[in-house]
Amino acid sequence: MNILIRNGRVIDPASQTDRAADVAIAQGRILAFVGAGEALPAGFRADETLDASGCIVAPGLVDVQMRLREPGHEHAGMLDSELAAAVAGGVTSLVCPPDTDPVLDEPGLVDMLTHRASQWQRSRVFPLGALTRGLQGEVLTEMAELTEAGCVGFSQAEVPMADTQVLQRALQYAATYGYTVWLRPQDRYLGKGVAASGPLATRMGLSGVPVAAETIALHTIFALMRSTRARVHLCRISSAEGVALVRAAKAEGLAVTADVSINSLHLSDHDIGYFDSRARLTPVLRQQRDRDALQAALADGTLDALVSDHTPVDNDAKALPFAQAEPGATGVELLLSLALKWGQTSGAGLMRALEVVTAQPARCLPQAEALGLGQLRVGGVADVVVFAPDQTWQVQPEALRSQGKHTPFAFDVSGMALPGRVRATLVDGRRVFQA
Numbered sequence: 015m016n017i018l019i020r021n022g023r024v025i026d027p028a029s030q031t032d033r034a035a036d037v038a039i040a041q042g043r044i045l046a047f048v049g050a051g052e053a054l055p056a057g058f059r060a061d062e063t064l065d066a067s068g069c070i071v072a073p074g075l076v077d078v079q080m081r082l083r084e085p086g087h088e089h090a091g092m093l094d095s096e097l098a099a100a101v102a103g104g105v106t107s108l109v110c111p112p113d114t115d116p117v118l119d120e121p122g123l124v125d126m127l128t129h130r131a132s133q134w135q136r137s138r139v140f141p142l143g144a145l146t147r148g149l150q151g152e153v154l155t156e157m158a159e160l161t162e163a164g165c166v167g168f169s170q171a172e173v174p175m176a177d178t179q180v181l182q183r184a185l186q187y188a189a190t191y192g193y194t195v196w197l198r199p200q201d202r203y204l205g206k207g208v209a210a211s212g213p214l215a216t217r218m219g220l221s222g223v224p225v226a227a228e229t230i231a232l233h234t235i236f237a238l239m240r241s242t243r244a245r246v247h248l249c250r251i252s253s254a255e256g257v258a259l260v261r262a263a264k265a266e267g268l269a270v271t272a273d274v275s276i277n278s279l280h281l282s283d284h285d286i287g288y289f290d291s292r293a294r295l296t297p298v299l300r301q302q303r304d305r306d307a308l309q310a311a312l313a314d315g316t317l318d319a320l321v322s323d324h325t326p327v328d329n330d331a332k333a334l335p336f337a338q339a340e341p342g343a344t345g346v347e348l349l350l351s352l353a354l355k356w357g358q359t360s361g362a363g364l365m366r367a368l369e370v371v372t373a374q375p376a377r378c379l380p381q382a383e384a385l386g387l388g389q390l391r392v393g394g395v396a397d398v399v400v401f402a403p404d405q406t407w408q409v410q411p412e413a414l415r416s417q418g419k420h421t422p423f424a425f426d427v428s429g430m431a432l433p434g435r436v437r438a439t440l441v442d443g444r445r446v447f448q449a
Contacts, residue, residue, distance in 0.1 A: 015061045016040045017443060018054075022066030022400060026073060027369035028389035037071055039396040042443035046392060062445070066400050069437055072368055074106025074397035076375040076388045078273060079249060079321035080346055082139070083417075085127070086115025089328050092417060096326065096346070097136040099416035101439045101447040103347040104399035105322075107387050108137050109379065111196075112144040113171035119144035119155045121163035128164050136446050138397075140381060142169040142196055145184050149173040154184055157193055166381045167194040167247065172296060174202035178234060185244035194380070198249040199231035199256065200297070208337045210283045210300040218289070220337060223298050225253045232259045239268050247378055248272040250323060252297040254307035261316045271378040272316070274308050275323035276345055276352040277422065281305070285422055291332045291339035293422045295323075312370055313362040319375035320356070322349040326418020344418040348409065350401060351432035352423070358433065364403070396443035405435040 019037040024047060036048040038058050046055045080100065084093045100108055110127075112118035118127065124141055131139040143165035147153045150173075157168055168188065175181045175197075188195045204227035209215040211222030228251070236259070239246055251257060251272050260272050277295050282302045286293045293299060311317045325342030332339050349371060357367025376388030386394040408431055411419035423430060439447035 015443065016059060017062045017064060017440070017445070018060035019064045019066050019071055019398070019400065022069050022071035024071045024390065025365065025368055026390040027365055028073070028373040029391065030365065031390070032365065037398070039443045042396055044390060044392055044394050044396050064400065064438055068404070069400050069402050072399050072401070073372040073388050073390050074399050074439065074441065075104045075350060075371045076107045076379070076382055077105045077322050077324070077346060077349055078109040078319055078375045078378055079275065080108040080110055080324040081326065082110050083326055084114070084130070093130055093134060095415060095417040097131065097134050099414065100137040100346050101441070102415050102436060104350045104401060104436045104439050105346055106137055106397040106399070106439060106441045107140065107382055109140045109142060109166065111169055111171040112142050113149060113173070117144045117149050118142070119147050121159045124160060124163040124165055135444070137441065138387070140166045140379065142167050144168065145170050145195065146180065151175045151177055151180055154180070154187060157187060158191065161193065166379060167196045169196040172198065174200045174205060174231065176202045182238050182242065185238050185242040189242045189244040194245045194247055196247045196249055197235060198297070199228050199235060201227040201230045204230065208294065208298065209286065210298045212283065212301055214283045214286070218286070225255050228253050228256045229259060232256055236263050236268060239270065243269070245269040250275045250278065250297055250321065251308065251317060252278050252300055253304045257307045257311040257316055261311070264316065271318045273319040273321045273375070273378070274312055274317045275321050276349060277323060277343065278305065279308055279312065279320065279356055280352060281422055286336070287427070289336040290422070290427065291334065291336050292343060292420050292424065292427060294336055294339045294341050295343060296341040309356065309360050312356070313360055313366060318378055320349070320353050320370040322346040324416070326416050327420050328418070332420050343421045344414060344416045345421065347414055347416065348421065348423055348432065350399070350436060351407070351434045354403065354434040355432060396440055398440040399436060400438040401434050401436045403434050406431040406433055407435055408432070
């Protein structure tokens with residue numbers, strides 16, 4: 015099908031393009047950008063026209079941390095509902111962690127997930143394989159077989175690796191074959207609390223997670239990277255001290271990339287309020303100085319990508335005392351708007367706000383970069399989001415398409431009016447969402 019997106023403002027952070035142009039799409043590829051007074055490509059005839067007046071036409075978002083909750087947690091989310099939420103948020107490519115039930119530690123399970131996801135013909139799904147069998151931290155998985163099945167990297171998800179020797183062997187194996195290991199830096203024993211260590215957690219009687227839980231893990235990871243030369247992606251850095259260590263590791267030349275979640279970027283431990291379980295998150299929300307450091311690090315490139323950390327949780331699991339409630343929040347439909355809001359309030363600007371949810375996360379994922387995802391270029395895949403930057407909206411949980419309705423950005427809690435409303439999403443030149 016040939017599609018013509020007309021009257022839009024085309025912004026492509028990968029090429030630093032910002033211009034008024036129509037976009038001609040044919041056979042799932044971008045055929046041409048047509049400026050004022052320019053003619054459409056010879057022989058091109060649109061089967062469908064999309065009017066983007068007053069809208070920005072940008073690359074489809076790449077979210078490198080999104081749980082689909084299937085298989086095993088269908089009560090919290092199904093592939094149908096979560097992929098529908100993804101395209102409604104402009105996310106055309108996503109990375110899902112391996113902590114499903116059963117864990118993604120066998121090729122057959124990966125095949126089943128990717129096959130099921132492809133049937134819905136919405137976002138592209140890039141699964142991470144388990145680094146160790148059952149995420150138990152004892153025996154390495156068959157990484158080569160999992161890669162052949164479609165895994166783009168290997169992770170322990172939320173299960174910290176206790177045995178440093180096993181982690182070293184995993185990094186050695188990954189380095190030998192050029193695989194990327196995705197790790198959330200968290201010490202197994204210091205990271206068992208439910209809130210950030212500090213005055214607020216003490217007053218509320220909540221068990222704390224010290225910053226050292228992150229920094230000790232980072233020191234270990236970087237020491238092993240030096241000896242193995244492995245490539246590591248760090249998931250959801252949460253502290254100012256963690257940012258400083260990542261900055262030093264990059265300056266040293268280690269092959270490391272890192273991301274931060276929308277929750278840590280915008281919220282602090284004070285947003286727990288009166289034991290509001292919607293703010294029961296992993297990693298825990300830290301102090302304002304940490305939030306400010308994360309915002310600055312995302313702006314200066316120390317942190318590469320912004321992620322939704324989409325983790326749908328059902329009502330029963332959230333309707334518990336704060337410490338017993340299941341951590342997690344719905345976020346994929348908020349990713350674009352919260353990136354734009356950060357760009358506005360931090361001074362980073364629109365181009366950088368879009369870059370950290372398009373081109374930059376694609377660069378963290380060699381498979382996505384090889385496909386040309388996260389960018390708009392002639393001949394490239396037509397994964398596109400069209401959104402109205404000046405249209406604001408309030409997060410009403412029941413209106414979200416995700417099966418999970420719990421978010422700390424719900425209007426009754428945050429009072430936020432978010433900028434940017436997705437009007438249409440295209441994947442492979444197919445319109446998969448229309449507002």
